Amino acid sequence: MKAQCPLCNDALYLNSSCTLCEGTRVVDRDLYDRFYALAQKLRNETQIPHQYFEIDSLVLYNVSLSGDPDRFQEYAVYKRREDGNITKVESITVNAPSTRVSTLAGLLMSINKQPLSDFTDQIRAYRDQLTAEEFEAFKKRFAFFAAAY
Numbered sequence: 045m046k047a048q049c050p051l052c053n054d055a056l057y058l059n060s061s062c063t064l065c066e067g068t069r070v071v072d073r074d075l076y077d078r079f080y081a082l083a084q085k086l087r088n089e090t091q092i093p094h095q096y097f098e099i100d101s102l103v104l105y106n107v108s109l110s111g112d113p114d115r116f117q118e119y120a121v122y123k124r125r126e127d128g129n130i131t132k133v134e135s136i137t138v139n140a141p142s143t144r145v146s147t148l149a150g151l152l153m154s155i156n157k158q159p160l161s162d163f164t165d166q167i168r169a170y171r172d173q174l175t176a177e178e179f180e181a182f183k184k185r186f187a188f189f190a191a192a193y
């Protein structure tokens with residue numbers, strides 16, 4: 045099952061070459077539905093500090109300084125390697141007024157699809173990665189934090 049490419053269907057992206065659908069103008073429906081559901085949650089709800097989400101090859105981590113929904117809600121986007129290490133490749137604002145849920149879903153899908161080698165400059169700039177063990181340790185600490193929050 046296919047869905048229309050959310051980036052090609054956004055006027056803001058019409059003239060750029062689409063890294064998501066590569067000109068086919070369609071994407072996998074199941075994957076799109078999963079990313080759309082997460083994008084909707086990120087767009088419409090604020091999360092507690094350090095809240096993270098795992099979806100396909102991505103880990104999103106809430107770095108917002110405020111839980112105020114009227115302020116920008118920021119997420120660091122990490123990509124998982126096959127060895128389980130995660131590397132920060134992007135930083136995104138999920139609730140800018142002009143951002144549509146479908147566009148946010150499309151941007152995340154595009155980051156998900158691109159290989160790590162496409163993010164060499166960002167990886168060098170962010171210098172932020174965790175080993176699989178460090179990420180597991182973070183998850184345990186977060187579970188305590190979330191329970192106490």
Ligand SMILES: [Zn+2]
Pocket residue numbers: 049050051052053062063064065066067068069070
């Ligand atoms: Zn497209």
